[in-house]
Amino acid sequence: MTDRRRYGGVRLGLTSLTIAAGGLLGLLIGVAFAVLLWAISDANDSTSARRASRTALVEAGTLEQLVLDIETGQRGFVITKREEFLQPWQEARKNLPAESRQFTGTTTSPAQHRAAEQITKGVKSLLNDYSIPLVEAVRQGDPTASGLAATAEGKRRVDALRDQFDRYMANEREQLDAREAAARANTHRAVIAAGVGLAASMLLVTAFTVLQHRAVVRPVRGVAEAAQRLAGGDLSVRISPSKVAETGALGTSFNTMAVSLQDSRRRIMESVQAVHRRTARDLHDGAQQRLVSLMIGLRLAREMIPGRETTTIELLDQSIDNAQTAIDELRSLASGIYPLVLTVKGMVAAVQDLASRCPVPVVVESGVDRRMPSAVESNAYFVVAEAVTNAVKHAQASRIDVHLELTDVLRIRVVDDGVGGVGEAKAGTGLTGLADRVSAFDGTLTIDSPPGGGTSVQVRIPIPPQAPDAEGDDH
The missing domain is CATH 1.10.287 (Helix Hairpins)
Known part of the structure; x- marks a missing residue:
């Protein structure tokens, strides 16, 4: 008998699965790192932009303070005619060119740069076209320099400059707020993307781990267990098919080897019989x-x-x-070699003849109503004979019961009332011979032998779907 089963579906190669999973994992990790790098770069850009906006606001405040110093110094001098009140005015006049250049150089956008140029132009006009001439006129004793018109002109110019400063700083704060909001949004998106990438990577790793367990660990463990059973003499053991090419090929080779060994044992046993x-x-x-x-x-x-x-x-x-x-x-x-009654009358008559010659009382109960193939009959008879012989030699039994039942499976049960306690560790050549005979015909052997409770040997042998050989091959 050979194992001819074919299993449909595409078999997946473990190497291709590993490469695909590794590539997908690498892609996910690469995307996650790319998102993180983009977020870091965007955060750096946002930080630089915010720093530039704050610098622009500081420079705008510094220039506005110079304008206030000019206005305050000239007003004190105009009112008191005392030169010491011009000290802030002089300091502001000296620092104004450098501060104007620094103010226009720290702008953060073209629009802000144009606004800064208008402001510096207005500040220069305030100083050169109004403040310096006013101070010179006061020094020369011009009575109109202290008049209401001159004072109103100064207030108008300063108010106009302060309005420009306010608009400039408001625009800069709006840009700063927009940059901070964009930076927070980008950071939030980057965190979400990185989290999604990390979760997807973990899911992929978990899925691949489960796949490896199912495709490699579990099949290899099954092969090891099957090989152990095969080494113990159970030639009916088979490995379930696998859709993974490598483990599937391993299982197919193992099953082929087991079938070949079983066929060889069956042929040898049939030849010996x-x-x-x-x-x-x-x-x-x-x-x-x-x-x-x-x-x-x-x-x-x-x-x-x-x-x-x-x-x-x-x-x-x-x-x-x-x-x-x-x-x-x-x-x-x-x-003893081969009972003639087994060939002529079949297994049941041979078992009954065996029972009649046994030194221990043997009761045979049979539900077998037809002949079986000669190979199965002879194999089943010698199974019963070996089980009875073991009970007579080792069980110290006073009674042995043999039950035979035949459907599509031949069921044999040999029970004694002996000392029991027969386990795998105590199983000798007799029980090993039983296992060999049963496994050679795709059967199963079960031994129940509690200490002091007797021994029960149960055998199931499937009957091949073929016409029975009632008279044997050689008689």
Whole structure:
């Protein structure tokens, strides 16, 4: 019997699966790192932009303070005519060119740059076109310099500049707020993207781990367990198919090897049984018949000798007894090799004959109502014979029960009331022979032997779907 099953579906290569999973994992990690790098770069840009906006606001405040110093210094001088009130005015006048350049150089956008240029132009106009001439006029004693018109002109110019400063700083703060909001949004998106990438990577790693367990670890573990059972003599063990190419090929090779070993054992066993059958037949038809003929001839010769030849008669009687003993021993030997009743009448009759010759009472209950293939019959008979022999030799039993049942499966149960305690560690060659016979025909063997509770040997042998060989092959 060979295993010809084919399993549909595409078999996946473990190498291609590993490469695909590794590539996908690398892609996910690459995308996650790219997003993180983009977020870091964007955060750096946002930080630089915010720093520039704050610098622009500081420079705008500094320039506005210079404008206020100019206005405050000139007003004090105009009112008091005292030169010490011009000290802030002079400091502001000295620092104004450099501060104007720094102010226009820190702008953050073209629009802000244009606004800064207008402001610096207005500040220069305030100083050169109004403040310096006003101070010179006061120094020269011009009475109009202290008039209401001159003061109003200064206030108008300063208010206009302050409005420009306010608009400039408001625009800069709006840009700063927009940059901060954009930076927060980008950071939030980057965190989400990185989290999604990390979660996807973890899911992929988990899925690949589960896949490896199912595709590699579990099949290899199954092969190891099957190999252990095979090494223990269970040739019926098979490995379930796998859709992964490598483990599938391993399972197919293992199953092929197990089938080949099982077929080889079955062929060897059938060949041995055929040899035993022929040997028993040859002993019965050959040597046993000759011994019977010899004994008959000796008896005839004894009857032909006169009664006075006592010595000759005694010798003939002894020879006749020896011939009968040889016939009985030869008949027993032939029956042990292969019972003639097994070939002629079948397994049930052979088991009943075995029970009648057993030194321990054996009760046979049979539900077998038909003959089976000769290979199955002989195998089942010797299973019963070995189980009964083991019970007689080792169980110290006072009774043995044999139950036979036949459907599409032959069920055999041999139960004794002996000492029990038979386990794998105590199983000798007898139980090993039972396991070998049963596994050779795709059967199963179960032994239940609690200490002090007797031993129960249960065997299931499937019956091949073929016509039974009722008369045997060689008789």
